[in-house]
Amino acid sequence: MRTCIFTVWTTVAAFCCCAGKSPKDSAGQIYRNPVVDVNLPDPTVIRADDGYFYLYATEGIARTPVFRSKNLVEWQQAGAAFTAETRPSWEPDGKIWAPDINYINGKYVLYYSMSRWGGVETCGIGVAVSERPDGGFTDKGMLFRSNGIGVRNSIDQNYVEEGNRKYLVWGSFNGIYIIELGDDGLSIREGAEKMQIAGTAFEGSCIYKRGKYYYLFASVGTCCEGANSTYTTVVGRSENLTGPYVNKSGKLMIDNTYEILIHGDSEFAGTGHNAEIVTDDNGNDWILYHAYRRSNPKNGRVLMLDRIYWTDDNWLEVVNSVPSKEATVPVFSSAR
Secondary structure (H helix, E strand, O other): OOOOOOEOOOOOOOOOOOEOOOOOOOOOOEEEOOOEOOOOOOOEEEEOOOOOEEEEOOOOOOOOEEEEEOOOOOEEEEEEOOOOOOOOOOOOOOEEEEEEEEEEOOEEEEEEEEEOOOOOOOOEEEEEEEOOOOOOOEEEEEEEEHHHHOOOOOOOOEEEEEOOEEEEEEOEOOOEEEEEEOOOOOOEOOOOOOEEEEOOOOEEEEEEEEOOEEEEEEEEOOOOOHHHOOOEEEEEEEOOOOOOOEOOOOOEHHHOOOEEEEOOOOOEEEEEOOOOOEEOOOOOEEEEEEEEEOOOHHHOEEEEEEEEEEOOOOOEEOHHHOOOOEEEOOOOOOOO
16 A cells, blocks of 8 residues: 555545644644545554554555554554455455554554444454554454344444453444453453443443543444534543443433533534544643545545543533634654
8 A cells, every 4th residue: 555645735536645734843833624534434543662653444445444643633544454365254245344453462452343234233343463553463353243242233342451451342322331351352251241331322432541530432323424424422421430421410321311522513524433532742632533524525534633621520522512623733752
C-alpha cells in the first residue's frame, strides 16, 4: 500500500488521506475537522514505542486499514492489519468491523468483530496478534459467536484491564456485556460468566478510568445512513468496572439513560463510535470518533478529533456537544 500524506484542503483520490494542518512544531497551531477525510469507521488507537499513534478502522479501504500519526492530526496510511491470505474467514461472507487494538504481554493484540448485515446470530468476536503495530497480524480465531454466548449481535468489543485481570466489553443494541478473559487475553477465562452492564439502546462501547470513576462511552441511534444518520456519542459513569453506570441524575444506563457527549450539527452527522481517550503532553484529553460530512456523505464515515473538558464534578464535555470545526493541535513530544 502506497503511503500518502496531505493537508485538509488538498483534493486526493482513492485511499489517500486528507489530514489537518500540523507543522513539525505544532504548539499553538490549528487543525480542522475531519482530520482524515476518507472512510475510517469505528476507530481505535494506540501509541507505540516508536512514538507514533497507530489507528485501525472497520474494513473498507483496506483489510482493516492502519494509519499512523505523531500528533493525532496529521495521518498517513501505514498498511493493513491483514492480507488476503491472513484475513480471518470463520464467518462466511463476514466483514471485519470495529477493531480494538491493545498491547498485552509484549504483543499487539487486535480484537475484531466479524459480521455481515443481518447476521446477528452468527456474528462474533475474534482476536489476532502481531509483533509490530503496522500490520502482519496472525489470527488466533474466534473468541465466541452470538449464538454460542447467548447475546444477539455480539460485536463492538473493547478490552479493559482492572489490576491484573483482563476483561472484554461488547454488544450492539441487545445489551452491553462484560466477561473476564484469561491471562493471555486470547480466550475467555474458564468458568467466567457474562454480566450485562448497560441497556439495549447502545453499541460501540468503550470504558475509560479517570480518578475513582469508570466512564462508559457508547453510541446510540443509526450509524450508517449517510447524512440522515442519528448516531450520537453518549456516556455514563460508575465507581466500579461492572457498574452500575449512571447519568448525572443517577438514572441507570441499564435502563437506557445517558449523558450526551457529541451529537451532529449542520455540517456533520452520525457522530459516534469513539476510540480510546488520549492524553497529550499538556494534560489535555482527546477523543477520536467518526462522522459523515452532510455535504459529502458518499465519502463515508470520516475521522474526527475533539478535546474533552472535565468539569468540577468529574463529568466531561465537548464544547457545545458538537464537532469542532477547528481547534488547537494536541502537543506531543517525539520521545517516549
